[in-house]
Amino acid sequence: MAVNANSGPPYENVRQTADDDEQLPCGRLLSQVWENWEEGRADPHTDGCPYCAAALDDLRQLGRAVEEVRDTGFEEADTATLTQRVMDVVRLELRPGRTLPLGEPDDDTWIIEAAAARTLRAAAELLPGVRVGSCRISPLPASADESPPPQRGPLRGPVRVRLSAVVTLARPLQETADRIREQVREAADSALGMGVAAVDVTITDIVDDAGEDEGATWEGADR
Amino acid sequence: MTQQDPGKGRTVEERLSGVAAPAALAVPGVAFLRPGLAGLLRGAVPSAMRRDPDGRPDGTGVRVERRPAADAAGPAGGWTISVHVVLRRNRRAVDVARAVRIAVTEAVVGSGLTDTVAPEVAVTVTGFV
Numbered sequence: 493m494a495v496n497a498n499s500g501p502p503y504e505n506v507r508q509t510a511d512d513d514e515q516l517p518c519g520r521l522l523s524q525v526w527e528n529w530e531e532g533r534a535d536p537h538t539d540g541c542p543y544c545a546a547a548l549d550d551l552r553q554l555g556r557a558v559e560e561v562r563d564t565g566f567e568e569a570d571t572a573t574l575t576q577r578v579m580d581v582v583r584l585e586l587r588p589g590r591t592l593p594l595g596e597p598d599d600d601t602w603i604i605e606a607a608a609a610r611t612l613r614a615a616a617e618l619l620p621g622v623r624v625g626s627c628r629i630s631p632l633p634a635s636a637d638e639s640p641p642p643q644r645g646p647l648r649g650p651v652r653v654r655l656s657a658v659v660t661l662a663r664p665l666q667e668t669a670d671r672i673r674e675q676v677r678e679a680a681d682s683a684l685g686m687g688v689a690a691v692d693v694t695i696t697d698i699v700d701d702a703g704e705d706e707g708a709t710w711e712g713a714d715r
Numbered sequence: 716m717t718q719q720d721p722g723k724g725r726t727v728e729e730r731l732s733g734v735a736a737p738a739a740l741a742v743p744g745v746a747f748l749r750p751g752l753a754g755l756l757r758g759a760v761p762s763a764m765r766r767d768p769d770g771r772p773d774g775t776g777v778r779v780e781r782r783p784a785a786d787a788a789g790p791a792g793g794w795t796i797s798v799h800v801v802l803r804r805n806r807r808a809v810d811v812a813r814a815v816r817i818a819v820t821e822a823v824v825g826s827g828l829t830d831t832v833a834p835e836v837a838v839t840v841t842g843f844v
Binding site for chain 1: 804807808809810812813816835836837838839840841842843844
């Protein structure tokens with residue numbers, strides 16, 4: 493599936509979904525109010541609106557709270573603005589989504605899919621030229637000959653990761669896909685402690701170093 | 716179903732929460748209990764929008780429930796405590812989550828509120844800062 497080169501940077505639209513955005517009672521999107529403020533964009537509506545004013549007040553408070561606990565020693569390519577970081581956490585809190593098992597089958601520890609996916613996505617994007625689109629994680633169904641799980645609730649086996657990415661041709665595609673897979677497995681193990689049974693990588697677009705579309709699709713499944 | 720302790724103003728559930736939450740927060744690697752940040756958004760987000768993974772209205776990062784007496788999966792009448800945490804990125808998530816389980820279990824058992832019966836404690840990582 494080729495991305496039209498005229499629609500802007502190839503991977504700009506793959507991240508946020510519209511229903512992720514919280515809307516204030518006045519109709520403004522919360523994230524938009526915050527981003528406008530952070531970038532110094534004036535908005536006459538915001539100046540006179542109590543909902544927007546409360547939202548900005550909260551952003552400042554949240555920003556302080558996040559800064560206090562954030563571990564500044566962490567080596568991560570930290571390109572996200574404070575607003576994005578705060579919005580990420582808030583969004584996950586408001587719409588948690590599916591929980592996945594963390595640890596061994598007899599642990600009672602879990603992680604929300606979106607939180608795990610962000611970690612795996614960030615790990616894959618440490619590779620040069622790789623931009624991850626979707627990253628879905630799902631439990632694998634138990635095989636027929638396994639005894640019933642020891643506790644109620646969702647299955648606790650290793651998971652399957654399905655990831656799509658836009659890459660450059662700096663390396664052969666198979667090699668890039670393999671490296672993405674390695675990054676994902678490594679991050680799942682060392683950052684999360686989540687068992688991964690399979691990683692499927694779909695390369696949805698190829699761009700050159702200047703960001704122009706090469707127009708090809710390639711799929712590779714983990715054997 | 717809540718039990719009112721005649722001597723105090725709070726229910727047993729509230730007191731258990733009051734024991735579990737600080738124990739979880741004290742674990743190295745824990746940044747917030749959910750809704751640590753969303754809870755600070757007073758007016759910006761209608762509280763009706765906050766739902767936990769089971770679709771129930773979100774209260775604090777600790778949910779305390781009494782298991783029904785006839786529940787086959789665990790001791791009759793025991794307590795189940797669910798903790799939702801936002802973590803820092805300086806430690807492996809599962810290690811912190813396990814430490815939270817242990818800390819909460821010990822704090823609850825030590826409080827005597829559950830007659831020293833260990834609660835079932837589930838920990839969910841809801842994000843990282």
